[in-house]
Amino acid sequence: MHRRLTLLASHLIKSKATPQIPHRSFSTMSSSKTPTDIHLYTAQTPNGIKVSMLLEELNLSYKVTELSFSKNEQKEPWFLEINPNGRIPAITDTFTDGKPIRVFESGAILQYLVERYDTEGKFSYPKGGREYWEVQSWLFWQMGGLGPMQGQANHFFRYAPEKIEYGIKRYQGETRRLYSVMETQLAKSTSGFLVGDKMTIADIACWGWTNSHDWAGVSLDDFPNVAAWVEKIKSREASARGANLSKSVRKNLTEEEKEKIAKEASAWILQGNEHTAKK
Template sequence: MSFSAAHISKRVFVGKLGSNISHGSLSSIYRLVPQPGNNTSITHNIFTHSQYNDPATRRSFLHTETSPENKTSSIMAAPQPHIKLYTDSTPNGIKITTALEELGLEYEVEHVDISTLRQKEPWYLEINPNGRIPAIVDTFDDGEPIRVFEGGSILQYLTERYDPEHKLSFPKGSREYYECNNWLFFQHGGIGPMQGQASHFLKYAPVKIEYGVKRYVTETRRLYSVLDTQLSKSKSGYLVGDHLSIADIANLSWVIFGEYTDVDMNAFPHLKEWEARLSARPGISKGFHIPKVLGIKSDDPEGAKKYQSHHADWVIRSQQLEQEAFARK
């Protein structure tokens, strides 16, 4: 399969503007030059080491006068996104749409309605072999498509590649960077799997197994208490550092479903306040309803009930199809 992605004409590696990148016995000086129409070009000269080490030669390139509209920029060049997002309105899906909206990135959406099992079709398995949403396809530095799947992997990709201002991230190697990873993986290894099972046994299982319900709902509550304790110690009101991050985004996408899985949010006052405050942010609020209206965050009083009825049938049908497929092997 050939991924559809925007074309990039050539590969460019850009270091700090005005710095050198060695090529054996040669060195290059890169410069980012804004062009009319909100475009930019990257110009570079290649020098011998003796030329590069000569201050006059360096200045002649770095301080070359340009027309007023083409003055040299002092910021680092950032790649331009050509993102296509494959998703549905689920906890894992909305963590990506809310992040994209908060980052202000342009992206294309394809609604993969998981209730129709589109995520199991061969074309989609080429994008995500696990047959789950979300996934993205972007254009990489070599001009070729790159696939990224699993919500945490996508969040890290987006921030590492498109968040130089650290709107949702922290400088790589900083304490906050690693602490952010802690809470990102806390969601992926804890809240996601445990709350997902709680939802299944509570809402979707054809046979109610009391042990399963108690086991996973109790564990979800325990994990919520961990978040609540962390937030009670936070001076900023965020899980990490002094601003919103992908750690908040990832956990929020599941916490908004807390009451859906019989978690009394009043038992977690810091978490409840955090959820309400973050949900009110314009970017997050918009992301909740992409690719379609999210029932539990809509004005529809029957929203949660409709969400449950929509998902109950396909969850069981998907499980049956997978059992049949394994039986044929």
């Protein structure tokens, strides 16, 4: 694995002359940021922005490659060496032993970043403590609940070629139920965040999904504490930079514009379904 990643890293350095590697790559290097060897592979999705939000909050410099789903770049051999599951986000880095490391799955990346780079505990709690395990609980709650359920709501409401009412109601209803769980938690919070007295990776993991509630056809009108929490994080300069890192980010879309984008995306989603079914 180390040898393959080392070869891949060398290959990516030469990416300007390698057409199969996406050209939508850029660096966030700045004199005010802590330099790292992190290379983020991402796209403008609720999962994709988690990592860039945390990287910006940690004030780390990093390289970015934005993958195109319509071109199926996440399934190309070079990227499967980084994430064998062919999904974003993923990162590569130079590990503590001086050798390359890959980390995939957004929750695992968030954990990796705070355990390695959040040395002052600005977005995490000491490992093994009560707050640490509470953060872990909410992180896995998002990974196993909020993300998958709202993702299905997105699919049936926006992308499915047939409007199946059962699917729409089932997953919108489950998304609302999960929002109500967050509403109860935030109503008890004195800080306005999910755990303890500060924003953590639990908040970052959940925010991208909740912020895109309207894409799933779900309103926050019944969840005032969730709505306030969404705005609280959105107002943070670093989080806003990370959430809008993609060159393809679209803001203030009308419902007609959303439907147009969904229709365009539906084609490659269905193509991916057909490809998977043949395996």
